[in-house]
Amino acid sequence: MIARLLAVLLATASASQAGDKIWSAVILASDAKRGERPKPPPPELAPFAARLAKVFTYEQFEILGSATKELDGQKERWLVPTQNFWFGATARRQGTGYHLNLEFFHDRRRIVETEAMLGPLSPLFIRGPMHERGQIIVVFEIRP
C-alpha cells in the first residue's frame, strides 16, 4: 500500500505542471538588403535577438512557422512548425525546469537527437541548414 502511494507521489512529482507548454519555431536569419534597415525581431525573439545576432552573425530574424503543444507527462509530442521541419519532444518536469528529449527532422531525415534541461522561458537553439535566403535556426522553449 505504501509502495503504491509512493509510486503515485513520484509519478505526480515528475509529471509536467498543468498548463506548461512547449513552443517551437523555425527561424530564418538573414542580412538586410542593401540600403534597408534590418527588420525588427518578432516579439517572441526580441529578448534574445541581440545574442542571436552575435552568435549567428546575421542582422534580422523572422519566424517561418511555429507550433505549441501542451506538455503531458511522458507522452511524446510532435511539433510541426513548418511542412519541412518537425520535432518529437518528450518532457519530464525536474525541479523548476524540464528534462527534454528532442528529435529534429528535416523532411524525412533525422538531423539530431538531444537531451537537455530547460528552465521556463529559456530557449534552446539548434543551427539547421543554410538556405539561399539565410540560415535556418530552430528554437524550443518551455512556456508556463
Next chain:
Amino acid sequence: MNNSDIPLSPYQEKLTAYVDGLLPPAERAAFEREHPEAAAEKAAISALGAALRSHSEPATLRHGEFFNRRILREITPAQPVSTAEIPAWKLWRLVFAGACCALASVGIYKAAVAPDTLQTKYFAEVLSVKAGDTKLTAQVVHADGIAVVWIDGFEKLPGDYILK
C-alpha cells in the same frame, strides 16, 4: 415712552405739514385764513432753524480713522479666493501621493509575488547530442548566454526550396 409716541391732533399734524411746506397751495391758503398766527409761527421756526445751522459748532467725530477702516471693510467687496492656486497645490499633493502608492505597490509585488511567477534567469543545459547520420556533426555551443546545438555538414538548400 417718548414724545414721538404721543399721537398728534389734526391741528398739530396740519401745522407740522404747513411749517414743512408740504401743504398744497389751496389748503395752505385755507389754513392761513383759518389760523393767521401760523404764518408768524412758521417764520419764527424757519429763523430758529437757520440760526441753529449757521451758529452751532459741528460735532467732531473721535477715532475717525477707526470708523473709516470699519466702514471700508464693510463696503469693500470681498477678495475672490484664488481658485487657481489652491487646486493646483492640492493636485500636486495628490499626484505625489499617487506616485508613492504606485512605487510601494511595485515594490511589494516584486518582493512578494514576482519571484514566484516570473523566472527570467536563462537556464538551458544540453546533456547530450547525437547527429542523425554520419554526414552531420553536432556539438554544443554556449555563447553570449544562450545554448546552441551547432550542426555542421548540411548541403545548402537551393533558392527554389520553398520555406513555409
